[in-house]
Amino acid sequence: MQFRLRYGAHDIELSPGDFIIGRSEECQLALDDPMVSRKHLCLRVSSGAVVAVDLGSRNGVTINGSKLKAERTLTDGDRVKIGQHELVLQIQRPRPNERRLSTRTLQAVDVRDLESTAVKEEPQKPSPPALDAAAKAAASFGTFAQLANKAFGMGRVDEAERILTRPLNELLEACKSGPPPAAALLEKAASYALRVATESGKPNWIDYVIELYSEAERLFPAQLVEDIHGAARKVKGAKRDLLERYIGQLTRMELTASERFLLQRIQGLRPLLS
Numbered sequence: 305m306q307f308r309l310r311y312g313a314h315d316i317e318l319s320p321g322d323f324i325i326g327r328s329e330e331c332q333l334a335l336d337d338p339m340v341s342r343k344h345l346c347l348r349v350s351s352g353a354v355v356a357v358d359l360g361s362r363n364g365v366t367i368n369g370s371k372l373k374a375e376r377t378l379t380d381g382d383r384v385k386i387g388q389h390e391l392v393l394q395i396q397r398p399r400p401n402e403r404r405l406s407t408r409t410l411q412a413v414d415v416r417d418l419e420s421t422a423v424k425e426e427p428q429k430p431s432p433p434a435l436d437a438a439a440k441a442a443a444s445f446g447t448f449a450q451l452a453n454k455a456f457g458m459g460r461v462d463e464a465e466r467i468l469t470r471p472l473n474e475l476l477e478a479c480k481s482g483p484p485p486a487a488a489l490l491e492k493a494a495s496y497a498l499r500v501a502t503e504s505g506k507p508n509w510i511d512y513v514i515e516l517y518s519e520a521e522r523l524f525p526a527q528l529v530e531d532i533h534g535a536a537r538k539v540k541g542a543k544r545d546l547l548e549r550y551i552g553q554l555t556r557m558e559l560t561a562s563e564r565f566l567l568q569r570i571q572g573l574r575p576l577l578s
Contacts, residue, residue: 308396328343344387479516
């Protein structure tokens with residue numbers, strides 16, 4: 305089964321393991337609310353269920369209006385309220401004809417019975433780990449980018465940075481472990497990282513953009529080059545050695561005339577980085 309948590313207009317996919325909700329930056333979902341404890345609620349996600357566990361919160365948790373006293377297995381559509389925030393669990397169950405043979409009751413099965421089955425069931429082939437990492441990173445970033453937009457709009461740059469840190473790092477790890485995600489996603493991630501850099505004054509997010517494209521072995525798009533120039537003029541302290549490594553990669557590529565012009569603009573970042 306697939307589990308998703310509906311929060312406002314956003315769907316957050318729940319992977320197996322503990323999903324912690326609270327006010328702390330360490331939580332998978334951090335809620336800026338004085339009514340929310342640092343670590344308020346744990347959703348223990350397995351392949352077949354989601355169990356809600358109150359982590360000793362000060363103001364408690366309600367599920368469908370009833371207070372959570374210990375722990376409770378959630379069902380599809382359950383409404384979980386923490387402080388002023390309401391979250392809804394959504395469960396997507398596999399269709400009957402998608403079940404694998406291994407899910408049947410353990411018994412002797414005649415081969416002729418299998419051959420006469422209307423829908424022949426075949427084991428699902430697992431996707432390559434690198435593709436799974438890229439897909440997971442893409443889904444995670446798309447969800448949390450929307451939450452970050454809301455935080456930016458309210459002037460809460462620190463909260464936006466906290467929301468984006470995990471999905472941005474997952475995207476970088478996906479580039480390191482296999483084929484990089486789509487070019488449009490890389491550019492979108494880079495634009496958010498630069499926004500955090502310019503609004504927080506933290507140069508490590510400029511470093512992030514350079515490392516991201518270096519690991520992906522891709523040339524900056526033209527607009528991104530200009531955006532990095534603008535960020536580097538405003539925020540000092542980005543690492544020049546990362547830029548030099550990236551430039552070294554680019555010089556070994558076969559570039560078109562327009563791409564060589566972009567390379568020159570990238571080399572023009574050198575005086576702006578420490």
